[in-house]
Amino acid sequence: MKIAAIILATLLGAVTLPAAQAQQQDATSGKPLSLVVPFSPGGPTDAMARSIVNELKDILGQTVLVDNRAGAGGNIGADYVARAVPDGQTLLFGTSGPLAINASLYKKISYDPLRSFTPIINLGYLPNVLLVHPSIPAKNVQELVNYSKANPGKLTYASSGNGASSHLAGVMFNKLAGTDLQHIPYKGTGPALNDLVGGHVSAAFTDVLTALPFIKSGKLRVLGVTTTVPSRALPDVPTVASQGVSGFDVSVFFGIVAPAGTPPDVVAKLNRAFATALKRPELAKTLAQQGLEMPSSTDPDNLRTFMASEIVRWKDVVKSSGAQLD
Structure with missing residues (x-):
């Protein structure tokens, strides 16, 4: 009887071990x-x-x-x-x-x-940020809006491509601020910001991570954060919405x-x-x-x-x- 019990225990152990392994295998699917x-x-x-x-x-x-x-x-x-x-x-x-x-x-x-x-x-x-080339005479969003309205059709903004959030942010900005920033699409954020740094376009809406090096180096000026609350990465930069463009929220x-x-x-x-x-x-x-x-x-x-x-x-x-x- 003891021998039978030992055999049964051995058989149960043989079943239990693979089952446990199968459960672990199922959790990770082995890949x-x-x-x-x-x-x-x-x-x-x-x-x-x-x-x-x-x-x-x-x-x-x-x-x-x-x-x-x-x-x-x-x-x-x-x-x-x-x-x-x-x-x-x-x-x-x-x-x-x-x-x-x-x-x-x-x-x-x-x-x-x-x-x-x-x-x-x-x-x-x-969050995205609104950036301008240093040659643009605007130190904040309201000044940019005023300058744009005083110089219709003059200001342009770069995006990483048609339909990208950096493009649609400008569409929303124009609609809410009553401006007419002209959209210039590029094939990617890199070329867009390179041309902004070079002064070939006036502004851009881009993510805060990409923008930080250009802001810190002084190559580009940040006017506002595009979300309704300030960015942890740029706590001293006010939001676009708080500067007169009510309802503007892009991220x-x-x-x-x-x-x-x-x-x-x-x-x-x-x-x-x-x-x-x-x-x-x-x-x-x-x-x-x-x-x-x-x-x-x-x-x-x-x-x-x-x-x-x-x-x-x-x-x-x-x-x-x-x-x-x-």
Whole structure:
């Protein structure tokens, strides 16, 4: 009888051990977690993603890789994630473009920002700033508005391309301030700011992270922050809205989403991991230096609600801009 008990225990142990291993294997799926950044390496989105990934590896006990899949304003990377297996192993580091603006900007996209994805967490937003070349005789937003109205058609603003947030920010500014800044599109933020530094254009709306070196060096003058509250990275710079352009609020938000159909327990696990990472002092410090402002809530539903409101808000701005991409 003892022999039979030993045999039974051995058999149970043989069953239990693989089951435990299978459970662990299911948690990590035996492969690296892929965080898809729908833009090229080197930009602010890529920089933030890589900072967060370093913490996630430790929290999840799993290899996490950044996978840059650039093109079509973020649509290529977004489509790739939308079509991925919904097992929590392929995530999108989404931004305002693919998760809100592109739904109106492009004639046709192969995914739906709300239906194709399962929200994981709202990471926060990156304010833009209004920059001018030092030759422009305006030390604040109201002076820029007055100068523009006194010199109709003279001032120009650079953007990283038609339909980009840096373009649409100018559309919104013109509408609310009654100005007529002329839009000059470029192929990327780098060329746009290079021409602004060279004095070939008058102004630009760009993210605070990219703008900081130019502001600190004195090559460009910052007139205001485009969000309704000041930026932690530029606490002494007033908002555009507080300088007479009521209602002006432009930023780039960041959110992690998974393919639609991702199981709730997987969503909960990933949400906890990202929320834990954001609270770690070193990462929090790094993200603050990069200009990121924290969200009001890290609950997945917060991201879904915010995305829905942003889709509606940007639809009107895109319509006003006349921009439409294939």
